[in-house]
Amino acid sequence: xxxxxxxxxxxxxxxxxxxxxxxxxxxxxxxxxxxxxxxxxxxxxxxxxxxxxxxxxxxxxxxxxxxxxxxxxxxxxxxxxxxxxxxxxxxxxxxxxxxxxxxxxxxxxxxxxxxxxxxxxxxxxxxxxxxx
Amino acid sequence: xxxxxxxxxxxxxxxxxxxxxxxxxxxxxxxxxxxxxxxxxxxxxxxxxxxxxxxxxxxxxxxxxxxxxxxxxxxxxxxxxxxxxxxxxxxxxxxxxxxxxxxxxxxxxxxxxxxxxxxxxxxxxxxxxxxxxxxxxxxxxxxxxxxxxxxxxxxxxxxxxxxxxxxxxxxxxxxxxxxxxxxxxxxxxxxxxxxxxxxxxxxxxxxxxxxxxxxxxxxxxxxxxxxxxxxxxxxxxxxxxxxxxxxxxxxxxxxxxxxxxxxxxxxxxxxxxxxxxxxxxxxxxxxxxxxxxxxxxxxxxxxxxxxxxxxxxxxxxxxxxxxxxxxxxxxxxxxxxxxxxxxxxxxxxxxxxxxxxxxxxxxxxxxxxxxxxxxxxxxxxxxxxxxxxxxxxxxxxxxxxxxxxxxxxxxxxxxxxxxxxxxxxxxxxxxxxxxxxxxxxxxxxxxxxxxxxxxxxxxxxxxxxxxxxxxxxxxxxxxxxxxxxxxxxxxxxxxxxxxxxxxxxxxxxxxxxxxxxxxxxxxxxxxxxxxxxxxxxxxxxxxxxxxxxxxxxxxxxxxxxx
Numbered sequence: 001x002x003x004x005x006x007x008x009x010x011x012x013x014x015x016x017x018x019x020x021x022x023x024x025x026x027x028x029x030x031x032x033x034x035x036x037x038x039x040x041x042x043x044x045x046x047x048x049x050x051x052x053x054x055x056x057x058x059x060x061x062x063x064x065x066x067x068x069x070x071x072x073x074x075x076x077x078x079x080x081x082x083x084x085x086x087x088x089x090x091x092x093x094x095x096x097x098x099x100x101x102x103x104x105x106x107x108x109x110x111x112x113x114x115x116x117x118x119x120x121x122x123x124x125x126x127x128x129x130x131x132x
Numbered sequence: 133x134x135x136x137x138x139x140x141x142x143x144x145x146x147x148x149x150x151x152x153x154x155x156x157x158x159x160x161x162x163x164x165x166x167x168x169x170x171x172x173x174x175x176x177x178x179x180x181x182x183x184x185x186x187x188x189x190x191x192x193x194x195x196x197x198x199x200x201x202x203x204x205x206x207x208x209x210x211x212x213x214x215x216x217x218x219x220x221x222x223x224x225x226x227x228x229x230x231x232x233x234x235x236x237x238x239x240x241x242x243x244x245x246x247x248x249x250x251x252x253x254x255x256x257x258x259x260x261x262x263x264x265x266x267x268x269x270x271x272x273x274x275x276x277x278x279x280x281x282x283x284x285x286x287x288x289x290x291x292x293x294x295x296x297x298x299x300x301x302x303x304x305x306x307x308x309x310x311x312x313x314x315x316x317x318x319x320x321x322x323x324x325x326x327x328x329x330x331x332x333x334x335x336x337x338x339x340x341x342x343x344x345x346x347x348x349x350x351x352x353x354x355x356x357x358x359x360x361x362x363x364x365x366x367x368x369x370x371x372x373x374x375x376x377x378x379x380x381x382x383x384x385x386x387x388x389x390x391x392x393x394x395x396x397x398x399x400x401x402x403x404x405x406x407x408x409x410x411x412x413x414x415x416x417x418x419x420x421x422x423x424x425x426x427x428x429x430x431x432x433x434x435x436x437x438x439x440x441x442x443x444x445x446x447x448x449x450x451x452x453x454x455x456x457x458x459x460x461x462x463x464x465x466x467x468x469x470x471x472x473x474x475x476x477x478x479x480x481x482x483x484x485x486x487x488x489x490x491x492x493x494x495x496x497x498x499x500x501x502x503x504x505x506x507x508x509x510x511x512x513x514x515x516x517x518x519x520x521x522x523x524x525x526x527x528x529x530x531x532x533x534x535x536x537x538x539x540x541x542x543x544x545x546x547x548x549x550x551x552x553x554x555x556x557x558x559x560x561x562x563x564x565x566x567x568x569x570x571x572x573x574x575x576x577x578x579x580x581x582x583x584x585x586x587x588x589x590x591x592x593x594x595x596x597x598x599x600x601x602x603x604x605x606x607x608x609x610x611x612x613x614x615x616x617x618x619x620x621x622x623x624x625x626x627x628x629x630x631x632x633x634x635x636x637x638x639x640x641x642x643x644x645x646x647x648x649x650x651x652x653x654x655x656x657x658x659x660x661x662x663x664x665x666x667x668x669x670x671x672x673x674x675x676x677x678x679x680x681x682x683x684x685x686x687x688x689x690x691x692x693x694x
Contacts (some may be wrong), residue, residue, distance in 0.1 A: 078280035085353035115612020
């Protein structure tokens with residue numbers, strides 16, 4: 001049946017809203033917060049560890065570099081203060097090895113002891129044998 | 133249509149085939165499982181060995197005698213580098229490795245497979261290479277062995293080859309200790325046996341090489357080498373060697389051998405310069421052996437240190453050979469026999485001994501046996517047992533013939549006289565340390581064996597003082613110090629006899645008496661200008677001893693208060 005000028009309408013109906021979603025959202029949010037806190041509690045130290053590892057790796061490289069540099073300098077010093085190098089420059093510096101007769105020894109008793117020189121050795125007679 | 137019998141046969145053949153297949157599967161998958169798994173792993177995996185840093189060699193005064201510095205080698209594999217990238221890459225590499233760009237480009241175009249672009253580069257180049265992020269180009273950590281003191285103690289320290297393997301001296305003797313344990317990685321390979329570099333797994337963690345701390349004192353070593361070089365030039369000798377030892381412990385303070393070499397430039401020196409004469413050259417000791425015969429006679433109780441020995445006649449007839457003396461002597465006390473180095477006296481003393489008694493002392497003092505010092509290629513020396521002796525042998529031994537000794541053997545024997553009769557083991561290495569400086573193998577002095585009665589050793593040491601006081605060794609005197617020692621001039625033995633005009637001059641001595649702390653052996657090989665030990669070797673001893681006592685602060689025995 002068709003009634004002219006009449007259009008059916010349900011405007012008079014009051015909307016039946018489901019308000020339970022708010023509770024669900026709240027629970028989900030609370031859950032997310034709890035999970036985040038728990039995760040943060042677990043992740044934070046690990047992140048710190050990771051950061052420390054990275055820093056250690058960086059510092060290890062620096063240490064390696066500095067150790068290499070230290071070793072290079074050490075070698076350079078060894079070369080410069082090497083006994084043969086020093087001996088070679090003695091002449092230039094006007095230095096000569098000290099003979100034992102010119103050295104005085106400080107004894108445990110606190111005395112100064114000078115080596116007593118002997119008279120110069122007499123020249124050797126050259127024998128004519130192969131063993132002596 | 134197949135008949136029933138044919139079908140049956142067909143089924144039997146199929147069943148048999150199935151049995152064979154299953155049996156083979158059982159064999160491969162179960163019985164030979166391990167073998168094939170290992171074979172698979174062998175094809176799939178590759179072990180990459182990364183060498184750990186080689187240990188240092190340090191002297192007792194904490195000088196670095198040998199050490200390693202980190203270097204870098206840059207490699208390329210042109211197969212993995214696209215052709216269009218090579219030109220730009222060559223330009224970048226040229227700046228980093230300091231080689232002409234054209235040369236690098238030519239190599240990249242011409243070579244096929246892995247090759248080294250440059251070696252021995254600064255470690256910072258490795259970082260720059262890594263930043264290039266270029267496939268087919270990389271860097272490898274390498275090492276270069278350095279010897280900061282050049283040829284100082286070169287033959288004792290030794291050298292390594294291009295691969296880092298010890299070839300001579302301590303570098304060879306302690307190669308495994310110095311080398312450490314390499315770190316092993318397992319690397320996966322793809323189907324074309326090319327390395328994937330995706331999965332580099334640590335297999336065995338390595339250990340850096342340990343460092344050696346030597347008993348050598350660089351200052352003493354320098355003095356020894358300086359004086360030997362001086363003597364070598366003065367006497368125009370073929371070679372010279374010297375040993376400075378602490379007679380109570382056997383610690384070697386210096387071991388010199390000239391001509392020497394710089395281990396870093398070993399390829400530029402003749403092979404004969406590379407040997408350590410003090411441990412590798414066995415030579416007749418000449419009269420330096422007379423104290424050994426005297427020690428044997430005193431130990432056997434057939435010689436009193438204060439008795440007179442008949443040295444008359446100007447010589448002595450032994451087994452149809454007349455052995456002459458240096459001069460006409462009469463009766464001489466034992467101290468004069470040693471001081472004047474009388475051949476007749478020494479032979480008469482030797483003939484008081486039975487062959488077995490003389491042999492026992494010679495062997496007890498370590499002749500004919502290696503000293504077991506920590507150096508490779510040590511000569512044992514030549515010494516025959518009494519069953520091979522002739523009628524002349526005891527006389528020959530009394531004159532230091534029919535026996536050959538190394539400078540180190542002679543040092544060890546004289547150390548027994550100097551220290552009261554104990555045979556010590558010469559040692560070069562005091563301790564080993566790890567990379568951080570902690571002691572791994574601490575110094576443990578080897579227990580010394582008594583080979584001479586204490587009274588014999590001390591009497592003989594006193595007798596040997598006369599050699600330096602008024603005998604053939606006067607040039608070995610050190611003012612202010614009581615020195616004991618003995619000269620020895622020997623002819624160079626050659627095939628079947630003695631070579632004319634070729635001699636060896638020895639001086640062995642110790643100071644300060646009566647408690648010697650230094651023992652020095654000097655050997656001048658084939659001096660040309662003058663071959664008498666009294667004039668060639670004894671002065672070298674005197675100069676070395678004089679400088680070493682000053683360096684080490686040894687108190688004088690004949691001192692006057694200032």
